[in-house]
Amino acid sequence: MTATLSIIIPCYNVEDYVQAALQSILDNTSKKYHNRLQLLIINDGSTDQTWDKIQEWLINLDNLSISYQLINQPNAGLSAARNAGMAQATGNYWLFLDSDDIFINQAIDKIINILDEHAPDIVEFDTTKFTKNTFENQTMYANYFAKIAHLDFTRHRLAAFEENRWYVWTRCYHRKLFENQEFESGKLFEDMMTIPYCYLAATNIFKLPESLIGYRQRATSILATLSHRHLSDLYWGVEKAIAAEKNYPTFKTELTVLQLKNWRLIVAESIKIFLRTHELAYLRHVQNFRTQMRQKHQRDFGWQLCYFGSIMIKRLLKKPLY
Numbered sequence: 001m002t003a004t005l006s007i008i009i010p011c012y013n014v015e016d017y018v019q020a021a022l023q024s025i026l027d028n029t030s031k032k033y034h035n036r037l038q039l040l041i042i043n044d045g046s047t048d049q050t051w052d053k054i055q056e057w058l059i060n061l062d063n064l065s066i067s068y069q070l071i072n073q074p075n076a077g078l079s080a081a082r083n084a085g086m087a088q089a090t091g092n093y094w095l096f097l098d099s100d101d102i103f104i105n106q107a108i109d110k111i112i113n114i115l116d117e118h119a120p121d122i123v124e125f126d127t128t129k130f131t132k133n134t135f136e137n138q139t140m141y142a143n144y145f146a147k148i149a150h151l152d153f154t155r156h157r158l159a160a161f162e163e164n165r166w167y168v169w170t171r172c173y174h175r176k177l178f179e180n181q182e183f184e185s186g187k188l189f190e191d192m193m194t195i196p197y198c199y200l201a202a203t204n205i206f207k208l209p210e211s212l213i214g215y216r217q218r219a220t221s222i223l224a225t226l227s228h229r230h231l232s233d234l235y236w237g238v239e240k241a242i243a244a245e246k247n248y249p250t251f252k253t254e255l256t257v258l259q260l261k262n263w264r265l266i267v268a269e270s271i272k273i274f275l276r277t278h279e280l281a282y283l284r285h286v287q288n289f290r291t292q293m294r295q296k297h298q299r300d301f302g303w304q305l306c307y308f309g310s311i312m313i314k315r316l317l318k319k320p321l322y
Helices: 018-028 030-036 050-061 078-088 109-118 142-148 155-163 194-203 227-244 249-277 280-297 305-318
Strands: 005-011 037-044 067-073 095-097 120-130 171-174 204-214
Touching: 005 018, 005 078, 005 109, 018 050, 030 037, 030 078, 030 109, 037 078, 050 067, 067 078, 067 204, 095 109, 109 120, 109 204, 120 142, 142 155, 142 204, 155 194, 155 204, 155 249, 194 249, 227 249, 227 280, 249 280, 249 305
Parallel strands: 005 037, 005 095, 037 067, 120 204
Antiparallel strands: 095 171, 120 171
16 A cells, blocks of 8 residues: 555644754655655644744745645644644544654654555554753663564553553554544543554554654653642543443453553552652542542552552662662
């Protein structure tokens, strides 16, 4: 098949980074593939010079066969910005690029070659964290790719749920996977509320253990600034996974893993914030969520003391005895 690729780039207050993100698309795409790209650049109500920087960069597309569409909307959040781009996407495959990250290692060329040859539902690839121009030596998914290297499709899919890192931009997707869903507007952790269900709809996944994204490290990441709202949204994601059991009866194992992994994240982050702030409200969140779960779903994942205790013991055993 001849794949066409829509790249969806939501932008909000990234005046210092957006041009590098957009330029990385050109730098990682051979000219022969230009007419197979569609760029969807969404300015989500930025209050800095992001919109001006986008329009300034567009001169680079003059005389190129890359199609693009600009969407300038009032601020509605990351999910709504992605959904706005998806609504206008014409490609049979979709890529997502956060506007402070960059493509690397001829990413677009490699992805299109795979799509043409194999036509998978999902292409998985690796990512490398970086700060300014310094890239880390270890990629983010090196251990994951080593684990799935020889797994069949069913065990590969389960391994993705066990990994529980659902960054939308570490994969390329056939558009059909989003036919019955979109990103949850108004919610944080939108990737983990959406991408697992793409995996449940997929029938084949291509493994590409190469780093194709530079993931810029900034102090404003969600896990660096967790609040009560973040924990509530995480719990909403757990409830979504419980409700999904009715629609995906053959994927009970995957959905249980998803619920448990995200519940452990709620507990771990609540305890971390409590230890830092001494605010009991964060611990009460866990108890309140447990009560809601017992009442609505007749289940209780508890405080996971055995799980976290085993992790602490393993870490202590690794420390040198001196």
